[in-house]
Amino acid sequence: MTTGLKTAVAANPPAAPPTAGPAPAPRRDWRSALRAWSPLLVLLVFAVLPYSTVSVPGVFDGPLNGPGTLQLLAICLVFGGLAAGYDLLFGRTGMLSFGHALYFAAGVYGTDILVTRAGLPLWQAALLTLVGGTTLAGLLGAIALRTAGIAFAMVTLAFAQVGAILVARDFGGLTGGEEGLSLDVSGLPATLVGVGNTVNLYWLALAYLALVVFVVHRVAGSPTGRVLAGLRDDERRIGVLGLDPYRFKLLAFTLAGGLATAGGAIYCLLVGGASPHVTSSELTLSLLVMVVLGGPGTRWGPVLGGMLYMYLDHRLTAFGSSSAVDSLPGVLSAPLSQPLFVLGTVFILAVYFFPGGLASLSTRLAPFRTLLPSRNRRRSP
Numbered sequence: 001m002t003t004g005l006k007t008a009v010a011a012n013p014p015a016a017p018p019t020a021g022p023a024p025a026p027r028r029d030w031r032s033a034l035r036a037w038s039p040l041l042v043l044l045v046f047a048v049l050p051y052s053t054v055s056v057p058g059v060f061d062g063p064l065n066g067p068g069t070l071q072l073l074a075i076c077l078v079f080g081g082l083a084a085g086y087d088l089l090f091g092r093t094g095m096l097s098f099g100h101a102l103y104f105a106a107g108v109y110g111t112d113i114l115v116t117r118a119g120l121p122l123w124q125a126a127l128l129t130l131v132g133g134t135t136l137a138g139l140l141g142a143i144a145l146r147t148a149g150i151a152f153a154m155v156t157l158a159f160a161q162v163g164a165i166l167v168a169r170d171f172g173g174l175t176g177g178e179e180g181l182s183l184d185v186s187g188l189p190a191t192l193v194g195v196g197n198t199v200n201l202y203w204l205a206l207a208y209l210a211l212v213v214f215v216v217h218r219v220a221g222s223p224t225g226r227v228l229a230g231l232r233d234d235e236r237r238i239g240v241l242g243l244d245p246y247r248f249k250l251l252a253f254t255l256a257g258g259l260a261t262a263g264g265a266i267y268c269l270l271v272g273g274a275s276p277h278v279t280s281s282e283l284t285l286s287l288l289v290m291v292v293l294g295g296p297g298t299r300w301g302p303v304l305g306g307m308l309y310m311y312l313d314h315r316l317t318a319f320g321s322s323s324a325v326d327s328l329p330g331v332l333s334a335p336l337s338q339p340l341f342v343l344g345t346v347f348i349l350a351v352y353f354f355p356g357g358l359a360s361l362s363t364r365l366a367p368f369r370t371l372l373p374s375r376n377r378r379r380s381p
Helices: 002-011 030-051 067-093 101-116 122-144 150-168 195-220 223-233 235-240 245-271 281-294 301-320 330-336 339-353 358-371
Strands: none
Touching: 030 067, 030 195, 067 195, 067 223, 067 245, 067 281, 067 301, 101 122, 101 150, 101 245, 101 281, 122 150, 122 245, 150 281, 195 223, 195 245, 223 235, 223 245, 235 245, 281 301, 281 339, 281 358, 301 339, 301 358, 330 339
16 A cells, blocks of 8 residues: 555655745835935925025015025024034034034134235135134144043133134234124125125025035944944943044044034125124034034934024024014013023923934834824725
8 A cells, every 4th residue: 555655646746836936126115215315305495495485474584585584594504514513523423522613713703804804815715714724623622632521621612712812802903802803795706795695695505514414424424433433432442443532533523623614604704794702602502502402413413403593593583572572471571582591491392302302303203103094004894
């Protein structure tokens, strides 16, 4: 019987299992494609914004292409880039500097002095200012980075205070003292002078923000960026690997200072001069608030935090002096008329409810999105 069973099996062998064909190419999720192209789409939207005549009541005083709206947006863009550059120090390298405003002020005053006092063309003044501000950041960083922790923060603050004193006392008769120094527009190109050319300054500010974001992201994604992240997490481990933490921190410090100097040059063109408030330590503290508000060490958090902070700073000033606030009872009108009070309240609420900043908003809202009914889910019979 066994022999017959073997013979039957040999005559009729079992059919081989069907072989699987080539695996289908994975479909790329449209969300991933949108996420990859979203920076260019946002850049395109901001680039064509001056062609829009749409008015947004309550958000802006005039249409989107109005000179006042474009100047406000340009200032927000500049400080978005400035916050992203400061995040290269604080969020990505772990260095808390209280003197970053010094390099921004170097860009503002350097451009103004070289154009107004020295009579140089704008492109020469901007180039010399950028080189000088970057060199200043490298020299002062080489000294400050000999310390660490709170000592480093205090040394950077001391350097910034020296710069503020020199500006306030009108060093060499160049800065204008407490009155500031207005920009001589006769030395500027005609395309950057006048209310009608505010759109050109807006595009210049947008180009600055795009450049800063590009530089910071390239550095963060490079081997140098991974070393900077290692310094933020554990500096001793970087030293054990045979790398010099001092040189990498100096590189980040100098690069951030150069980016701040470039932003100062554009800000000088936007406001038409220089004023002592750009040298104050309050500006550096504002940068720190911008980064924390947006989310330190994230891709877009500091940019969003910087733009939102400056927008609120300007709009709340107008809101505090409006008739709507004056008509409120004194217990409400007194605090609401102070922009810093409202900004501080917003910052406290944001840090309490969103510790990771605005960048963590999508992650924290993800559980709520899962509770919503899916459109693709079939209805039960």
